[in-house]
Amino acid sequence: xxxxxxxxxxxxxxxxxxxxxxxxxxxxxxxxxxxxxxxxxxxxxxxxxxxxxxxxxxxxxxxxxxxxxxxxxxxxxxxxxxxxxxxxxxxxxxxxxxxxxxxxxxxxxxxxxxxxxxxxxxxxxxxxxxxxxxxxxxxxxxxxxxxxxxxxxxxxxxxxxxxxxxxxxxxxxxxxxxxxxxxxxxxxxxxxxxxxxxxx
Amino acid sequence: xxxxxxxxxxxxxxxxxxxxxxxxxxxxxxxxxxxxxxxxxxxxxxxxxxxxxxxxxxxxxxxxxxxxxxxxxxxxxxxxxxxxxxxxxxxxxxxx
Numbered sequence: 001x002x003x004x005x006x007x008x009x010x011x012x013x014x015x016x017x018x019x020x021x022x023x024x025x026x027x028x029x030x031x032x033x034x035x036x037x038x039x040x041x042x043x044x045x046x047x048x049x050x051x052x053x054x055x056x057x058x059x060x061x062x063x064x065x066x067x068x069x070x071x072x073x074x075x076x077x078x079x080x081x082x083x084x085x086x087x088x089x090x091x092x093x094x095x096x097x098x099x100x101x102x103x104x105x106x107x108x109x110x111x112x113x114x115x116x117x118x119x120x121x122x123x124x125x126x127x128x129x130x131x132x133x134x135x136x137x138x139x140x141x142x143x144x145x146x147x148x149x150x151x152x153x154x155x156x157x158x159x160x161x162x163x164x165x166x167x168x169x170x171x172x173x174x175x176x177x178x179x180x181x182x183x184x185x186x187x188x189x190x191x192x193x194x195x196x197x198x199x200x
Numbered sequence: 201x202x203x204x205x206x207x208x209x210x211x212x213x214x215x216x217x218x219x220x221x222x223x224x225x226x227x228x229x230x231x232x233x234x235x236x237x238x239x240x241x242x243x244x245x246x247x248x249x250x251x252x253x254x255x256x257x258x259x260x261x262x263x264x265x266x267x268x269x270x271x272x273x274x275x276x277x278x279x280x281x282x283x284x285x286x287x288x289x290x291x292x293x294x295x296x
Binding site: 021024025028029032033036037040041046050053054057058061108110112113114115118119120121122126127133134135137138141152153156157162173177178180181184185187188191192 | 215216217218220221223224225228230247248249250251252254255256258259260261262263264265266267268269270271272273276277279280281283284287288289
């Protein structure tokens with residue numbers, strides 16, 4: 001599971017709200033590398049990631065006085081980045097993600113409360129042996145509808161806590177878990193044929 | 201209460217479908233003590249749920265591993281600061 005014990009850097013919020021350039025610079029220096037990687041995962045292109053990151057900081061600086069401190073500053077910053085990235089994705093979509101109905105078909109089926117098919121553990125070496133697995137996983141994540149891809153990126157890859165993801169997406173923690181669960185199950189079903197084929 | 205009886209009673213309350221529905225909360229450590237006990241009791245006796253949980257955990261691990269991206273370009277921070285200086289302040293704003 002993600003490392004939930006990350007200690008966020010302490011930013012001088014009062015200085016940021018006074019438009020103190022040194023405080024802004026400290027924020028940019030500390031948050032840029034991780035924010036850039038997040039945006040690169042989301043957008044797939046360095047140039048786009050850099051452009052959206054710059055715009056994110058700009059918006060953050062314009063809006064810092066409205067930050068009330070209900071969430072961590074980092075969470076608030078990622079909220080701005082997410083909205084910017086979504087807008088760009090809507091304009092420049094590189095792929096056609098699946099529909100909600102497709103996602104339904106990737107959920108496990110049950111009969112009288114029991115799984116309708118048998119499952120067995122994936123082989124332990126599956127994470128290391130299949131050379132093209134990383135590409136297959138990335139392609140599978142990219143096929144998910146945007147709201148599901150986002151939640152996998154934020155929770156499972158970036159390691160935000162469920163509470164933080166809930167703040168970011170303006171959902172309840174329960175709703176985050178439901179969406180995350182559907183996304184993970186869909187991803188599992190998309191990957192399963194490749195992994196089980198390897199296990200023959 | 202005897203352990204086997206407690207397990208049987210707990211298991212009786214949860215089906216595989218219930219266990220599946222609780223997977224995300226279980227991995228978050230967000231189940232209440234009673235539900236967690238019932239969840240684990242069911243899991244202990246159900247090969248399909250154990251296998252499904254294994255696949256579910258490995259899916260999360262695979263997603264994390266596949267999401268490796270290159271390190272940011274070395275000039276990223278300076279470019280970003282330069283962009284912001286131009287947009288936010290007319291004079292060099294960061295008293296570096």
